[in-house]
Amino acid sequence: MVRTPSCDKSGTRKGTWTPEEDRKLIAYVTRYGSWNWRQLPRFAGLARCGKSCRLRWMNYLRPNVKRGNFTQQEDECIIRMHKKLGNKWSAIAAELPGRTDNEIKNHWHTTLKKWSQQNAITNEEARTSKSKDKVPNKGVTVTLPANSSLMSDNSSSSPVSSTCSEFSSITSDNSTAASMENLVFEDDDFGFLDSYNESFWTELNLDDISFDAPCEMDLGDTNVSFESTSCSNSNTLDSLHGSTSESIVVDNDFGGFLDAYTKAAVDNFWTQPYVADMSHVPSELLVPSMAESEYFTPIYDDLWG
DNA sequence: AACCGTCACAACCGCATGCGA
DNA sequence: CTCGCATGCGGTTGTGACGGT
Numbered sequence: 001m002v003r004t005p006s007c008d009k010s011g012t013r014k015g016t017w018t019p020e021e022d023r024k025l026i027a028y029v030t031r032y033g034s035w036n037w038r039q040l041p042r043f044a045g046l047a048r049c050g051k052s053c054r055l056r057w058m059n060y061l062r063p064n065v066k067r068g069n070f071t072q073q074e075d076e077c078i079i080r081m082h083k084k085l086g087n088k089w090s091a092i093a094a095e096l097p098g099r100t101d102n103e104i105k106n107h108w109h110t111t112l113k114k115w116s117q118q119n120a121i122t123n124e125e126a127r128t129s130k131s132k133d134k135v136p137n138k139g140v141t142v143t144l145p146a147n148s149s150l151m152s153d154n155s156s157s158s159p160v161s162s163t164c165s166e167f168s169s170i171t172s173d174n175s176t177a178a179s180m181e182n183l184v185f186e187d188d189d190f191g192f193l194d195s196y197n198e199s200f201w202t203e204l205n206l207d208d209i210s211f212d213a214p215c216e217m218d219l220g221d222t223n224v225s226f227e228s229t230s231c232s233n234s235n236t237l238d239s240l241h242g243s244t245s246e247s248i249v250v251d252n253d254f255g256g257f258l259d260a261y262t263k264a265a266v267d268n269f270w271t272q273p274y275v276a277d278m279s280h281v282p283s284e285l286l287v288p289s290m291a292e293s294e295y296f297t298p299i300y301d302d303l304w305g
Numbered sequence: 306a307a308c309c310g311t312c313a314c315a316a317c318c319g320c321a322t323g324c325g326a
Numbered sequence: 327c328t329c330g331c332a333t334g335c336g337g338t339t340g341t342g343a344c345g346g347t
Contacts, residue, residue, distance in 0.1 A: 015340090016315070038332065054333075055316070090335060105336070106314050 013047045017056050021046055025053055026061055059100045066098030070107055078104055079116055 013021075028044035034057065037050035046053060059065065070078070074096055081092040089101035089108075096104065 014317075036332075049317095050332085051318090052316075058334095059315080087336065101335070102315080109337095110313050 012049050012052075014052070017060075021048070022056070022061060025057060029057055029061075055102075059102045064098050065100060070099075074099065075107075075112060075115075078108060079112055082108065082112075082116070 017025075024044050024046055028040065032043075034040060034054070037054040039050070040046075041048045041050055041053050044053070048056075077095055078092055081088075081095055085091050087105075089105045093099055093101040093104050
């Protein structure tokens with residue numbers, strides 16, 4: 001699942017990002033911001049193109065990126081939005097806080113596309129049979145299969161057919177087509193899953209997932225959790241290089257993201273604005289070899305090492 | 306145990322778009 | 327208006343994991 005690192009002719013690295021590269025990118029972006037992606041790798045000491053840095057940051061390293069399996073609700077939202085918007089992955093991603101367009105796109109192509117197609121066939125068959133019976137058909141129903149990642153081993157008793165009518169089907173009726181953004185999940189909203197599968201919550205770590213609006217700030221309840229259910233590697237950053245067994249859940253405020261690292265960091269380091277006035281950046285930092293210097297290394301060794 | 310096909314997903318590539326000079 | 331640059335977006339590829347034989 002991991003690409004073999006390689007270099008192109010100009011010496012720019014390609015392929016899988018290493019933990020060390022991630023450290024450098026996080027260190028730079030959290031402190032100075034992404035003021036120019038093309039120039040950033042040079043200043044951050046990364047032998048990567050700006051595009052690659054941006055992609056890595058946007059899809060995996062930035063705060064609020066939610067990892068782990070897609071929930072039933074997310075799956076249904078994706079299917080519904082795709083039906084409505086087509087391959088507008090960024091627009092669909094906007095409806096799913098914490099999910100990236102790339103992740104949604106991959107999930108669609110590997111899983112949901114098939115379901116959707118199968119479902120379309122099923123609906124067509126149902127429509128045909130119903131029309132024979134002269135029964136009105138209201139809207140298009142999308143039912144996720146019981147053997148999905150969420151429905152690992154149960155079938156008829158799946159949440160889809162149980163008490164969560166809000167998500168039990170997806171119709172073309174606009175009145176029920178609320179976006180995920182507008183959905184408020186109370187504890188009870190997932191109550192229907194309680195009787196479903198004991199391993200469900202531990203596998204997905206949904207108890208820490210927040211659907212707060214992106215702009216919502218709640219510093220009093222900052223919730224940052226980096227969880228690993230099976231990986232023995234305690235290095236948080238390294239766990240990013242694991243697969244889907246980890247879920248990284250960060251509430252939607254950047255301060256919270258930074259707070260997660262302050263324990264081991266130099267106290268006043270993180271209190272400085274992460275978007276710095278570059279005129280005050282020590283000149284020695286503004287050279288390609290910056291990251292090879294000792295300037296950052298001790299701090300981030302403490303943070304992640 | 307070895308092989309093979311499929312799956313999942315990280316990452317790359319090329320084009321589109323936005324914006325300032 | 328045009329050009330060039332930076333960024334965003336969607337399609338596609340490459341590779342390891344995994345399950346079946």
